[in-house]
Amino acid sequence: MKKNILVTGAFGQIGSELIAALEKRSGKSLVVAFDKRLDPNFKGISVIGDITDKELLRNIVIEHNIGTVYHLVSLLSAVGENNPELAWKVNMDGLRNILDLAREYDLKVFWPSSIAAFGKTTPRENTPQRTVLEPGTMYGVTKVAGELLCQYYFNKFGVDVRSVRYPGVISWKTLPGGGTTDYAVDIFWKAIETGEYVCFLKKDTALPMMYIDDAIRATLEIMDADPKKIAIRTSYNLAAVSFTPATLADAIRKAGVPLKIKYLPDFRQSIADSWPKSIDDKSARKDWKWKHQFDLDKMVKEMLRGVREMRAK
Numbered sequence: 001m002k003k004n005i006l007v008t009g010a011f012g013q014i015g016s017e018l019i020a021a022l023e024k025r026s027g028k029s030l031v032v033a034f035d036k037r038l039d040p041n042f043k044g045i046s047v048i049g050d051i052t053d054k055e056l057l058r059n060i061v062i063e064h065n066i067g068t069v070y071h072l073v074s075l076l077s078a079v080g081e082n083n084p085e086l087a088w089k090v091n092m093d094g095l096r097n098i099l100d101l102a103r104e105y106d107l108k109v110f111w112p113s114s115i116a117a118f119g120k121t122t123p124r125e126n127t128p129q130r131t132v133l134e135p136g137t138m139y140g141v142t143k144v145a146g147e148l149l150c151q152y153y154f155n156k157f158g159v160d161v162r163s164v165r166y167p168g169v170i171s172w173k174t175l176p177g178g179g180t181t182d183y184a185v186d187i188f189w190k191a192i193e194t195g196e197y198v199c200f201l202k203k204d205t206a207l208p209m210m211y212i213d214d215a216i217r218a219t220l221e222i223m224d225a226d227p228k229k230i231a232i233r234t235s236y237n238l239a240a241v242s243f244t245p246a247t248l249a250d251a252i253r254k255a256g257v258p259l260k261i262k263y264l265p266d267f268r269q270s271i272a273d274s275w276p277k278s279i280d281d282k283s284a285r286k287d288w289k290w291k292h293q294f295d296l297d298k299m300v301k302e303m304l305r306g307v308r309e310m311r312a313k
């Protein structure tokens with residue numbers, strides 16, 4: 001019997017585009033969207049609820065004959081610092097619920113970790129796959145604990161859970177929700193709307209980033225890979241481009257959009273300062289043949305096109 005797919009955090013920045021990609025290719029499998037709030041524009045099957053409610057999740061798994069879960073629900077770094085207790089509860093209880101159900105109902109699971117798993121004591125240039133993990137945010141703490149939990153469920157119970165450490169994800173269809181890398185999305189909207197942007201990070205703060213299409217493709221490719229190729233069951237480093245706010249502003253100007261930028265760093269600066277500037281993702285490239293397609297200029301072009309399209313709606 002064909003099994004269906006559940007996406008949690010379905011209407012967030014990554015979920016909304018992942019759902020579209022899954023619907024396009026999943027044939028007759030149904031995609032069930034789960035989130036805490038309804039997206040009135042969503043036409044598919046959705047369930048609204050709390051990710052800490054395990055019995056609700058169990059009912060969804062049974063009722064909709066779920067075989068695969070993309071578990072994306074998470075409080076991100078900046079909102080997590082404003083409410084660390086909630087970040088722990090949502091991020092950790094949510095993941096444990098999904099892993100427990102995966103064990104019980106033999107579900108295959110994708111769960112994203114993040115560059116936030118790294119911290120001040122991690123080498124910041126070309127950060128290796130296996131390195132020091134001492135994050136300074138609650139979000140990062142939940143990512144490290146989550147990675148270990150995934151590995152534990154794989155080793156102990158055979159749960160086929162796969163993970164990547166997403167860099168900052170850049171997209172235009174849905175805004176990111178409360179991360180430190182969000183400036184790299186906001187800047188496009190402001191550049192087109194007003195030609196001016198006030199950046200909450202310093203001009204020379206380099207961070208690893210990725211265009212949404214690459215992030216979605218990585219997610220699908222790691223899930224499609226032969227299980228024997230998935231040698232890392234914590235989470236794979238994943239990289240595409242790295243840039244600073246100043247470099248991004250230059251690339252936007254080069255693409256023909258005039259932009260004045262001011263820098264007013266806030267509490268997110270110290271979060272960014274504790275994260276890598278660039279990532280070594282050779283394990284992903286070797287094990288499941290990861291390859292990014294969007295460099296900085298291609299990403300800027302797509303973002304400008306997409307933001308203009310959204311504004312014209």
Ligand code: SER
Pocket residue numbers: 076077078113114115116139166167168169178179180181182
């Ligand atoms: N984009 C995330 C954040 O900034 C990093 O995973 O919190």
